[in-house]
Amino acid sequence: MYLKKLSLFNYKNFSEIDFDFDPKINCFVGKNGIGKTNVLDAIYHLAFGKSYFNPLAVQNIRHGEEFFVVDAEFSKQDRTEQILCSLKKGQKKILKRNGKLYEKFSDHIGFIPLVIISPADQDLIIEGSETRRKFIDSVISQLDAPYLQQLIQYQKIISQRNALLKYFALNHVFEQDTLSIYNEQLTHLGQIIFEKRKSFIEAFIPIFKKHHHAITGSAEQVRLVYESSLHHADLLQLLQENLGKDRALQYTSVGIHKDDLLFEIDEFPIKKFGSQGQQKSFLIALKLAQFEFVKKESGENPILLFDDIFDKLDESRVEKIIKMIDDEQFGQLFISDTHPERTENIIKSANQTYRIFNL
DSSP states (O other): OEEEEEEEEEETTEEEEEEEOOSSEEEEEOSTTSSHHHHHHHHHHHHHSSOSSOSSGGGGBOTTOSEEEEEEEEEETTEEEEEEEEEETTSOOEEEETTEEOSOGGGTTTSSOEEEEOGGGGHHHHSOHHHHHHHHHHHHHHHOHHHHHHHHHHHHHHHHHHHHHHHHHHHTOOOHHHHHHHHHHHHHHHHHHHHHHHHHHHHHHHHHHHHHHHHHOSOOOEEEEEEOGGGTSOHHHHHHHTHHHHHHHTSOOSSGGGOEEEEEETTEEHHHHOOHHHHHHHHHHHHHHHHHHHHHHHSSOOEEEEESOGGGSOHHHHHHHHHHHHHTTOOOEEEEESOHHHHHHHHHTTTSOEEEEEO
């Protein structure tokens, strides 16, 4: 799997631009604010149907314009696949494969395996549990289409249950039978999602630790801890035990939508006790482990995006990452950096074909 061509129309700061890519390494170099990250985000958009950086889709339209189009050709199993994503103000976003419209974006997830490593990953450490749940779910969803549908259905039922709790409070009524229907549906789906998350984390931890050691060479003990109330009781019991609390809060306070993934270094939260360098290494190890996991489970080399990552790493750690790229036979790699000479020196050591785009 690799990206052959990319065309952007009115996407973020680009009015119109075309790229022809090398199957191995591609670098975007130039000053800050020139659009290097925007090109990477366009590639991410094609894999996931959304931006990695802008949650509001309309913010990806170039200022003063009415629409954007991201159009690309991929090579997948010796076939050319055209993927197009577009949005016009006031209308629904469109995603097409070979001219055929996807009715559900979720049907596309996993078709283009991709991993991004970015300074924005710091949110995984500093933000709340929702950000880390999204990380878990994005990895599993690329490999397990039923999981994504189960997750969507679970969130839909949570919204319905929350609306019912608000209705009870507003109208001073209570209907146990109606609530029980939602409880049973949530318990069934929640248990499936919990088991899949649990299995994923168990398989993921050794890969993560291996990459962390390869990057740092240190004896630091790093841990990923999957935190879920379902470790202690089934969801139906938890929903029944927390009914009074849920009625008071008017939302569902327990379930897999409250799960978290704890990041620890030497048995302490890395958010509070890890240095900036330790946090950076932790996150890169996490994403490289994601790459290896997706590659192993899908049988394909994911496209790997490195956004401005070398700017905040010392030379020895950069060399270790490049060595891993060689040793593990990564697929197609995209790098953004502000220093053309540094970028070229780094990628020359990888003994791979490459292209450099000066933006």
